[in-house]
Structure formats: structure tokens, C-alpha cells
Amino acid sequence: LLRFINNTVENKGRLEINYKGEWGTICNRGFHHVDAAVACRQLGYCSGRTIPSNMVDNGQGTIWFDNVECSGSEHKLINCSFSLDLTSHCSHSYDVGVHCYLSCPAEEDEGHLRLITGSASNKGRLEINYKGEWGTICAFSFGDDDAAVACKQLGYCSGKRIASYDVDYGNGNIWLVNMHCSGSENRLINCTYSIDISHCQHQYDVGVHCFLSCPAEEDEGHLRLITSSASNKGRLEINYKGEWGTICAHSFHHVDAAVACKQLGYCFGQSIPSNYVDDGNGTIWLVNIHCSGSENKLINCTYSIDTSHCPHQYDVGVHCYLSCPAEEDEGHLRLITGSASNKGRLEINYKGEWGTICALAFIMLMQQ
Template identity: 35%
Template sequence: MKLLLFLFSIQMSYFLVNTCTTGEVRLVNGTTPDQGRVEICINGVWGTVCDDNWNYNNARVVCRQLGYNTDDATYFRGPDHNYGSGNGSIFLDGVRCFGNEYNLLGCLHYPIGSHHCDHSEDVAVSCFLACFTGEVRLANGTTANQGRVEICINGVWGTVCDDDWNYNNARVVCRQLGYNTDGATYFRGPDHNYGSGNGSIFLDGVRCFGNEYNLLGCLHNPIRTHNCDHSKDVAVSCSLACFTGEVRLVNGTTPNQGRVEICINGVWGTVCDDLWTNNSARVVCRQLGYNTDGATYFRGPDHNYGSGTGSIFLDEVQCFGNEYNLLACLHYPIGSHNCDHSEDVAVSCSLDTCESLPSPTPSTVILTVTNSFCEPPSSSPFNLSSITVTTIPITVTATATVESTAAIMSAIILPIILLMIIVLLISLTLIFYYYKIRKAVNRKPVSGKRTLTAKLDDDVVFNIRYNDTNQQISCSQFTSLPLPAIPENQVSDGTNDQDYTTMDSSCNHIYQDATKI
């Protein structure tokens, strides 16, 4: 009887030890699950890996196989880490990976069990945590709102088995990811085209009521306890809930306060509190149509609006305060962050009147639009019938101000008026000089046989006629006065001829006793 019990205990011990599948890897003796000494399972037994040819590409493959982000993978050779030496078998040596393999046994290596090293050369890696426990994602879909369901446990992504998988479970996944739950569709293993996962299977027997906020809140078998393989991995398809760039405030007692969430590709996600300030809160309030003057910001631990679930889309947001939407601020690439949901930000916006408007002037028309910037936003756009117009008592025919119209008219009319004035002055001046010259030089004939006329050319020219004999003398020639004497054979009218030849330097009063024409 004792012998039977002994044999049974040996078999049970073997069964308990033989808990892994050939090709699985794990990290041992690290302070966090994403770092440690590399061990690989062969025929149900865990063993170590020698450091010959161990490099960055090898570390990337280990991190990928475990579900971690491969970008920050770090490799360590035997003497270069503090994760201790293994014991038992050394299964791999001379491992050479290209970096794109999905498991360590897919790389080149010596035959299993062949090596020329001891445990002082056991390798190790450190991987960047790819996720936080409880997060879910949809993998291998053609759009972000559909795909194979994967859940994160201790920084590692794994799949979910299809036992008891139904519509309520799909609703919870969609809600956790920020999608609309009404259009949720569920798929069991053989019923979708999103492929099979690799690595761990974390959940099985999931039973949700449909109102839970995360998949781990549903009933399920203990984590990692399952009776399936990856051919039964589940999938969902969710309806888009929003448009990229939208923001909303969640879990507040009034619509103007709450945890900040932003929409990316139809999915609602949260914002990390690194560099979150009042300027960022002002932008959120402005985008939602609230007054920015009373905006108040809250970082993760400083508010009572709860932590979000699903994606964290923004981190290190830096706003100047004058932007019109949160995506216009500086921030890390969408989806890049170094935080969890305990650092989700929140804001409180003022319900006071709009931001200061300019004081009305006698040329201002003010439009007041209900449900615009003075009131909390509604789910539907404002009705045109809610627009009221307030005007200062003046006559206006368009939205342009009177000052603007006057400025335009002045720019056109004033130059025309000035041009007309200049033309008028020039005309008056010419007329004045014309009559002045006529007064000076145009006289009636002194006698029936002698006449004087004048014309304006380069100089005033006098046409003097003596009994049908014409002579032309310019004004400048009068400096050699007297004029030629009247021929003696001409009969004088009895006056002094010399008087007719006197004149001043301006050619005025050529004949002292001439009669004005």
C-alpha cells in the first residue's frame, strides 16, 4: 500500500511539474514580469539558454513571444545581469535570430540540449511593458473597431477562449474600448477571419451581464485556466462611437465637469496628466463651447471622476491656451504614453456667460445664438429659429459697419472731388490771364487808317497796320521805342503820335488814350 502511494505521489509530482508546452518561454527572477533570466520549455521541462551569439534580435523575439513591445528590448549575457543562474538543463546554445521570428525555437540554434557552456552564461532580457493588466485590444482587424480579442495580464497580451462567449461579452469589450455597444457583434473561434493568436491564453468561460465596464469584471475561470487552444480565440466587431478629435467629459455630476476623454478613429480614450495645466483645461472647455475663464484642471490623483478604461491616447499635452481643439496642442504621438489610468486628467468648465464680447457701438450688429457658446453643448445642433438679433438703433442694411462703408466711399469720392477742384482752379486761372491779356493789348483803332491787334504765342505780337501796310512787333521789341513813325504821306488824326508809342515794361497801356475793346 505504501508503495502504491509512493508511486502515485511521484506521478502527481511529475504532472504538477510538467505544466509547460514545448517552445514556451518565460522570464525568471526579475523584479517585474517583463524582465529576468530566459528559460524555455522542452517536453514539459524548463531549461536555460547559453549566451553564445546572444544579441538584440534574440531579445526582440523573446519579448514578442511573451507579448511585450519589442522596441525597447534589452539583452544580457551571463555575467552582465543580476537575475541569477539557473539550474537543471541547458537546452539552447548558439541562438541566432533575425528579429522577426515569433518564437525562440524559430531561430537558428544548436540541436536542443547541445551546448558548451554552464549556467554562468545563462542569458536574460528586459522588455518594455506593452500594456497594463485588464486592458483589452482588437488584433488583426481591417479597421480599429474589429478583430481578435486580446487581454493584458501583467504587461503581457494574451487571448480569450470562446466557451460561453456571447453578445453581452462583446458589449463589454466594446464599452471598455470606448465604442458604441449597440452595434456589438461577437465571433467564436471558427467563425471569424481575424486569425489565431500566439502566446498565452488568459481567459476562458467568460460570462458577462453586459453592463460591466471591463472584461475582468465579468465572471470567468481563473486566469490562465482553460481547456482550449488558439483555434478557439474569440473576436468582436464594434460600432464607431465618435469622430477623431472629439472630446467629452465623463463621470461628472454636471455636463461641464468630468474626466477628459478624446476620440481617435471612432474610439474614446483618456489623457495622461504629464504637463497637464490650466492652459490645457482652457482648450478643452473652449472646444466643448464653455467659458474658458473659469476652467480648472485636475491631474490623476486630484479628482473624483474615476479612472478610465481602454486606450490612453494622449500624454505630455502642452497647450498655449488659445488652441481650438486638444489635438492642436503639442503631445506625444497618439497612443504613446508612460502612464496608466490612475493618471487620467479631468477638467471643470464654467457655466457663466460667454467670453467677453466687444461693447456694442452705434455701428455694431450683435447675433445671439442659443446653444452656442453661452450654454452647455447639446447633443443636437442649434435650431435656426433660436437665433435672435439685437441691434443698436441705427439703420444698417448689411453686416458691414457704417464706418467701413464710409471709409470705402471716402476712398473713392474724395480723390474725385479734389481732382474737380484742381481742374476748376486751373480753368479760373486761365480765364483770368486770358482776360488780363485782352485788356492789355486789344484796343479799338486809333484812326480809320491805323489799327492794333494781338495774339498769345511764345510772346505777345503786335500787328500794326499803316494804310494797308502790316508790320509785326513783339512785346520784347518795344524796348527800342518809339515805334516807327507814321509815314508823312499819311494824314494824321491830329493827336500826338508819340503818345501812341509809350508803354510800360509789361506791355501794358500801349496807347494811353485807347478805348477798351
């Protein structure tokens, strides 16, 4: 006879066997998913898997079996081969734990997905219904290709993964790990994966951001400036996959700002420090943008969508030039004077705007 010693749910816990008239535990050494499946079928479930010993309470008393080996065809665990030699120092910290499946649906009915969302309905923690129960997916090896398959299954055009710390932790089952999709699958469950989640905790739950739209290349990447006092400088935002979001300033340089400003209808521009613009909110879309300067749209430059290490305090700011006069027409000066007309603050007209000149290095030049 077999029984579960469980806490919160009836279908998983420490496995115990009644042998020679006494209940006792089983050592987990050599105990695999095929052995758990035999045990679960004996208990009336359709199948099951092992779970780590540290996920069940330690037993007490007798440890009966070690090195259980089943072929998978047995009706009872006692029909599998096993050893009674427990002199090999097996303790209750190695008691077998099993998770028996509530259902074993046909392949086409397995693997429904859902998003557990916060402020936006198209991004959040990804959960899968596997063997009759909802659970999370471990983020180890989970990439953008996998997220795209998941999002398409959910009815979106595509998507990307987001950092686990950007979603709320799940609870209960962690079902799958080491997902690998080619991108051609129509369901996430058709990708390769492992069910050995022994080294994964809920702090590594998969998060995904599904795209609201996937426009043609020529319609992607509209830009806008979120400005304050001046209409030609501020935080740069891009419309990507149907949503407005910011751009991370890491590796964003003047040549990139110039491309952005030209796309916005200005003649040229420069990047400005992130602390000169208000922090954005919501999605940070792009990072590590590299433009040659010849592009007519910022989206035509190279970039990465892995913005997991970039917070909004590093949002890109740009200052677009109001005009780009010929060299001989550039650089008019004026004095902003007080009591005397021949001394005061020096200002220069540059790129169509009046501004000041920083005294650093200017003083040294004057002293030469």
C-alpha cells in the first residue's frame, strides 16, 4: 500500500509505503519520474513526477526502500526492483516526494496559457495549464523566441520575454524549465522542455510582454518628444509594436540623436543627459542603439530589445536643432550686459538658438 503525507494539496507530498506491516518512507536515490508515475497510478492518478525532497517534510521511523527502478509497466511500486540495503547512509532528508497529475489530457488539449497581469493586459507572468493544474514556467534559458511562441498562442502577433523581477512571483507549481522553441511552433507545449525544476524558485518565474501590433517595417518606429519648456528637446519616445515607450541611454550618442531629430523633422540634434528630462513610465523598448548617421529612421539603426538592466532613470533625452545654418552664418554673439555695455555674459547663436558658453577651458584659453 502507498499513501501521501501532504500539507496543502492532496496530490503531492512525501510518498510512504506499507511494507511488512509498517509504514515507512522511500529513499530518493535512483528514484526517477518513471518510478513516480507507477506510484501515482497505483494511488489512482493518471501519472506523476518526482519532486525534490526539500519540498516535502522529512519523515520519521523506517526508511524501507532504496534504488527503486521501474520499467513503467508495473501496476504497483512493489513490483519494481528495489534494495532493502539502507546501510548506504540514506536519511529522512532524502525521502521521496512525488507530484501526481490531476489529469493527463490528450496532446492537443494540453498546455493552455494565461497571463497574470498588472497594469497592462498584454504583459505579466506567464502560466501554463499542465496535467490539469495551472503553474508557472522557470525563466532559465527562456528567450525571446519562446516568448514569441507563447504570445502567438495567446492571440498576439509576437512578444518578448521580460525580467522575472518585473512580474509578481507566482505560487504553487513550477511546471517547466529549459524551454527551447524554434519559432515555428503554434503552441508552447510543442517546444522542447524539461520538467526537472528542482533548482528553480518562483523568483525566476517567466514574464512576457506580448506585442499589441506587428506593423510592417515601413510603419514601425514613429518618434515623439515629451517636452517641458521647449518643444525641441526632451525625453525621446518610440512607438514600437503598437505601444509608446522610452529608449535606454546606454550607448546612445550624438549621431543617434541626430538620426532621431532628422526623423522628427529637425535638421540635426544631440543627446542630452538623462537627468535633464523627466523619467518615463511603462515600457523601455530599445537599448544599445548604433546608427551610422545615414539612416532616415531610428528604427533602421541596430539595437537590442533586452532592456532588463535599464531603469527609467536612464531614458534617452535629445535636443533637436531649430536650424543648421551654413558655417559662415553660424555663431553670432551677443553680450547680456548690466551697468556697462561692454561687459557681461557672453552668448552664442548656435543651431538657431541663443545659449551660453561654459567657462571651463574658456578661462584657460584666455590665459594663454
